[in-house]
Amino acid sequence: MKTQFLTFTLLLLTLSLFAQSEEEAIRQTLQNYIDGSSYSDPELITSAFYEDADLFLSKKDQELWVLSPKEYANLFKNREQGKFNGRNGKILMIDYANNIASAKAEILIPKGGLKFIDIFLLKKLEGKWKIISKAATQIE
Numbered sequence: 001m002k003t004q005f006l007t008f009t010l011l012l013l014t015l016s017l018f019a020q021s022e023e024e025a026i027r028q029t030l031q032n033y034i035d036g037s038s039y040s041d042p043e044l045i046t047s048a049f050y051e052d053a054d055l056f057l058s059k060k061d062q063e064l065w066v067l068s069p070k071e072y073a074n075l076f077k078n079r080e081q082g083k084f085n086g087r088n089g090k091i092l093m094i095d096y097a098n099n100i101a102s103a104k105a106e107i108l109i110p111k112g113g114l115k116f117i118d119i120f121l122l123k124k125l126e127g128k129w130k131i132i133s134k135a136a137t138q139i140e
Helices: 002-038 042-047 069-074
Strands: 049-059 062-067 088-097 100-109 114-125 128-139
Touching (some): 002 088, 002 100, 002 114, 002 128, 042 049, 042 069, 049 069, 062 069
Antiparallel strands (some): 049 062, 088 100, 100 114, 114 128
């Protein structure tokens, strides 16, 4: 009886650690995107995305603005890399099952009085979590 209880406890602990490590890996991918865009680091931004991902963004006077990860990262190319640019990002939610995940983040740009909500779809590809799609909306 004690052996079965110990085995069951170890199984639950292992599953819990696996779940935590998966969530941490997803969180790290999202943080790469957030840090890359907060410190104008195009390489860090693109590292978070699947190469052929689509980013569906908000832009004044344009209902839908679609960019690739490279096009998005290039928006930060001519800014001072490594210096905080005023974008504050916070992961609000992560939900995953097996090799897919969804996440939500809040992006604040106080200088412009801007607030965005980003929704992400992620997939584990070749052992690494990558953002395969991102949609953003500006909150007034």
